[in-house]
Amino acid sequence: MSKDVIPLYVADVSAFTKTLRKxxxxxxxxxxxxxxxxxxxxxxxxxxxxxxxxxxPADDTPLDELALKRALRVFDDTGRMFRWPKWTKVQGLCLWPFWARMPAHQDMSEKEVNEILKSGLSFDDHVLLRRSLIDHKLCERTIDGRVYRRIEQRPTPEALALMKRLKER
Structure with missing residues (x-):
């Protein structure tokens, strides 16, 4: 005989356990x-x-629309970044589309990373982005700088919104 699965939702686990204990x-x-x-x-x-x-489940906190708006300003109509933002928070946000272009669970050479970054830039400073990916903990590299790897993590809600809006352009 199979058992029926009955989902249980408890808004406050602490109160539930106190009641159960009593x-x-x-x-x-x-x-x-x-x-x-x-x-x-x-x-x-x-x-x-x-x-x-x-x-x-994540609470429904509103997106940081100001940071999102500032991030969208540095991308052109084709989704390529044409300048580096001056705000650190926006810089980190603008790195997520580049992070998403990097293959998951795969070692890459510096040359491969540079090709990925250059394809999304319309200015000539892919080195800045490569270093920033490391600084913002979106990518890691070996000490000698030969092997790069994307750090697997869940993008922030703002990052997801930015990538979605860039895709819609």
């Missing part, structure tokens, strides 16, 4: 609050309470 008060030895929270998280299919907290 309902189990007739037992001799009860686990503490933290242990109960871990048990509930494990029962829900997570490794532990921290894993449950990390998996919660």
């Amino acid at each position: 309902s189990l008060s007739d037992q001799d030895k009860l686990p503490g609050h933290a242990a109960m929270m871990a048990l509930v998280a494990k029962a829900a299919g997570f490794q532990n309470h921290q894993h449950l907290k990390a998996a919660k």
Whole structure:
């Protein structure tokens, strides 16, 4: 006999575990609050309470429209960057489209990285972008600078919005 999967949504896990703990008060030895929270998280299919907290859906925080607007200003109608932004926050945001062009889980030579960067630039300073990718922790390289690799991570909501708007141009 198959079991029906019944999804459980708990808005406040802490309050849920306190209530559950109170309902189990007739037992001799009860686990503490933290242990109960871990048990509930494990029962829900997570490794532990921290894993449950990390998996919660992102809140609907508004995008930083000013940074997004400033980032869009440095790209032309074809989606190529024509100047380097002066604000550090915007610089980091503008690197995401270049990060997305780099192949995932693949070692690249400096020459290959330069070709990727040059294809998205209309000014002649791909070295600045290459260094900035390292500084903003979007890319890593070996000490001798021979091998580059994209650091796998989830783009920020602003980065996703920037890449989407650049694609729509």
